[in-house]
Amino acid sequence: MKHFLNLVRYKNLLIIALTMYSVLFFYTIFGSYFVMSFQEKIDFFLLVFSTVLIAAAGNIINDYFDVKSDRINKPEKLIITRYIKKRWAIVYHWTFNAVAFLIGCYLSFRYKTFWYVFIHLISINILWFYSLQLKKISIVGNLLISLLTGIVPVLVGIHIHYHLRLLHEKISVNVVDLNIDPALQHFLSQIGDWWLIIFFFVFAFTLNFARELIKDAQDIEGDKLIHSRSLAIQIGEKNTRIIAGSILLLMIVLLIAVFWGLHIQDKSYFIQLFLPLELVLCLLAIAVFFLVRKGAAALKLSDTMIKISFLLGISLPFWWILFL
Numbered sequence: 001m002k003h004f005l006n007l008v009r010y011k012n013l014l015i016i017a018l019t020m021y022s023v024l025f026f027y028t029i030f031g032s033y034f035v036m037s038f039q040e041k042i043d044f045f046l047l048v049f050s051t052v053l054i055a056a057a058g059n060i061i062n063d064y065f066d067v068k069s070d071r072i073n074k075p076e077k078l079i080i081t082r083y084i085k086k087r088w089a090i091v092y093h094w095t096f097n098a099v100a101f102l103i104g105c106y107l108s109f110r111y112k113t114f115w116y117v118f119i120h121l122i123s124i125n126i127l128w129f130y131s132l133q134l135k136k137i138s139i140v141g142n143l144l145i146s147l148l149t150g151i152v153p154v155l156v157g158i159h160i161h162y163h164l165r166l167l168h169e170k171i172s173v174n175v176v177d178l179n180i181d182p183a184l185q186h187f188l189s190q191i192g193d194w195w196l197i198i199f200f201f202v203f204a205f206t207l208n209f210a211r212e213l214i215k216d217a218q219d220i221e222g223d224k225l226i227h228s229r230s231l232a233i234q235i236g237e238k239n240t241r242i243i244a245g246s247i248l249l250l251m252i253v254l255l256i257a258v259f260w261g262l263h264i265q266d267k268s269y270f271i272q273l274f275l276p277l278e279l280v281l282c283l284l285a286i287a288v289f290f291l292v293r294k295g296a297a298a299l300k301l302s303d304t305m306i307k308i309s310f311l312l313g314i315s316l317p318f319w320w321i322l323f324l
Contacts, residue, residue, distance in 0.1 A: 008056035026317035050103035057096035058127030150205030157197035283309035
């Protein structure tokens, strides 16, 4: 079981689930007028579960095609062929995708839209072709995976917007009738319905893109064996570090700008967000610091800092409730 959990990257799967529930949690708590029925809760769980299954299947097939390079890059983490046979990996991959696709069909039927079938089918195929070929193409594979990561909170936004009728029309309802804090009502009306989802998309996409570049810098030797044309192979480890560090610095500037904007809109909410913001900024600064240092250990530490800052960032709604 331990090796299977490591194969599917269970920590990453938990982060995906946390991201989706974090977005839902924000609109559920900040919009006290929104109460999900039991069936709607089940449907949302199925959306999260199917997303996690597709991601798990993608991780499995990625390792399936990476056996040769992983023997060089991370032999201690090699699972397929050592602990799990290749044919069983394929069985797990197709089983997870089949179950996820069936859930997508159910959600599409229930909500009378082709959206769920479409996004599930597209995600399954992108992850397959990414593992097979696209990840070997400079930048293309990095952008695709980062885009899929950023789309996760967008899935929740679309689900809420089209099928749970949560956002725009109810924000404009009388504050007294909804029993919402007037200051918070004003705050939400100023920044718009989709601000959190857009923030999550940019945050997840940018950090994951930087992390993908760092992983490529770590895996140069093994990637050469599978004839990969990753950016790290083409321009070298040092230049890849510089690009990844520049992306992280851009995110730091963006975070400061966003939260300074919140400070202008409403000082009380800026103060409540200051602690998680400070932690994320510090972690990203540490990640940049390690990127300018040489050695595999520095790259690994930088990658760890990005993962922790990502986790803190996507859990922002829980921080807000804690300090409200």
